[in-house]
Amino acid sequence: MKITYRGDYALKAVLDLALHYNQGVVTIHDLAERADVPVKFLEQVLLDLKKGGFVNSRRGINGGYLLARHPKDIKLGEVIRFIDGPVEPIACIEKGYAGCKSVYSCVIRQVCKEVAEATSGIIDNITFQDLVNRTGGAKRELVYSI
Amino acid sequence: MKITYRGDYALKAVLDLALHYNQGVVTIHDLAERADVPVKFLEQVLLDLKKGGFVNSRRGINGGYLLARHPKDIKLGEVIRFIDGPVEPIACIEKGYAGCKSVYSCVIRQVCKEVAEATSGIIDNITFQDLVNRTGGAKRELVYSI
DNA sequence: CATATTCTCCATTAACATAGTAGAGTATAT
DNA sequence: ATATACTCTACTATGTTAATGGAGAATATG
Numbered sequence: 001m002k003i004t005y006r007g008d009y010a011l012k013a014v015l016d017l018a019l020h021y022n023q024g025v026v027t028i029h030d031l032a033e034r035a036d037v038p039v040k041f042l043e044q045v046l047l048d049l050k051k052g053g054f055v056n057s058r059r060g061i062n063g064g065y066l067l068a069r070h071p072k073d074i075k076l077g078e079v080i081r082f083i084d085g086p087v088e089p090i091a092c093i094e095k096g097y098a099g100c101k102s103v104y105s106c107v108i109r110q111v112c113k114e115v116a117e118a119t120s121g122i123i124d125n126i127t128f129q130d131l132v133n134r135t136g137g138a139k140r141e142l143v144y145s146i
Numbered sequence: 147m148k149i150t151y152r153g154d155y156a157l158k159a160v161l162d163l164a165l166h167y168n169q170g171v172v173t174i175h176d177l178a179e180r181a182d183v184p185v186k187f188l189e190q191v192l193l194d195l196k197k198g199g200f201v202n203s204r205r206g207i208n209g210g211y212l213l214a215r216h217p218k219d220i221k222l223g224e225v226i227r228f229i230d231g232p233v234e235p236i237a238c239i240e241k242g243y244a245g246c247k248s249v250y251s252c253v254i255r256q257v258c259k260e261v262a263e264a265t266s267g268i269i270d271n272i273t274f275q276d277l278v279n280r281t282g283g284a285k286r287e288l289v290y291s292i
Numbered sequence: 293c294a295t296a297t298t299c300t301c302c303a304t305t306a307a308c309a310t311a312g313t314a315g316a317g318t319a320t321a322t
Numbered sequence: 323a324t325a326t327a328c329t330c331t332a333c334t335a336t337g338t339t340a341a342t343g344g345a346g347a348a349t350a351t352g
Binding site for chain 1: 268
Binding site for chain 4: 150151152184186187190204205206207208209
C-alpha cells in the first residue's frame, strides 16, 4: 500500500468531517487550514470524494461539505482504495498475473498476497467512527493534561 | 509497501541465484531470460544488489553472478527495502512526522504504523531459503503431476 | 598474446504519476 | 444585487520509473 499526499489529504478531510458529523457543513477553507494543505489541491480531492459518494456539499453562503454517510459506515480502506488505488504491491500482482511469465514469480506473488491481506485486515476493519473515538481520546488527554 | 518493477526484478534475480546456490555462477543473460526481463535493466539492478552486499560477480568467460550470502541469511524484507525503500506508506510517516501539522494526523499515522508493522512481520520473517523451499514444492508437484 | 565473453559504468530518453496552480463559471443565502 | 463557496477544466512543474545505448575493463581459453 502506498498513500499519496492526495490520499493523505482525503483521509484527513473525511476524518475532519467525521469529527463534525451532525454539526452542519464545513467549508473547504476550514478543512484546508486544519489539515495544513493547499486549498486548491484539497478542492480536487473533495470533488473526487463527492463523486465516490463519501461526501456531499452545499454551495453558496453557508455552504460547505459534509459526510454522505455515518462515520461508522465508512471504512478507512474504502477511501484509501478509492483515492490511491489497490493496496496490493502492484508490480507483482497487476493485471491478474497475466503478464508474468517468470517461473519463480509465483512464490513472490504469494508473499505479496499475504501482505495485501494483512493490510486489508487492518484498513477494512477500521471505520472513521473508530478514528473519531481515537482522536477523542487524544483530545481528552490533552484537556486533562493541562 | 510498493514494489516497483526494479524491486520485482531484484527479488526474482536473488531467488534465481538462491535456487542455484552452490552451483557456480549464473549469467545475467540466463537470469534475464528466466525472469523475462530486459537484460540491460536487470544489469543495473544486479549492480545495485552487488553494492548492497547481496550478490557477488565474476567477469569474463565463465563469469556471472552468485549470492554473497546463504539464502537462509537473506530476508525478503532486506532486498525490498534496499531496492524500493521503506515499507511504510510514506505520505503519512515520512521525515519522522516532522512536517505534519494537522491535529488529526496522529490517528491516521497510527494506522499506517500498524500496516507497516504487519508488513514487516511478513517480509522480515521470510528468507530466500524459505522461498526456495516453496518453489521446490511447486516443482515437485509439477514433476509428479505429469 | 589474441579473442570472445561477461560484467562495469555512465549517460540519455520516454513515459507516467503526482503535486500544485489558475481562472472562469454556477448555485445560494441574505 | 452581491458576496460566498462549491464546480469544472486546463495547465505546469517536478520527480520517478522503465528502459536503452555504448564504451570500457576483467578474465578464461587456445
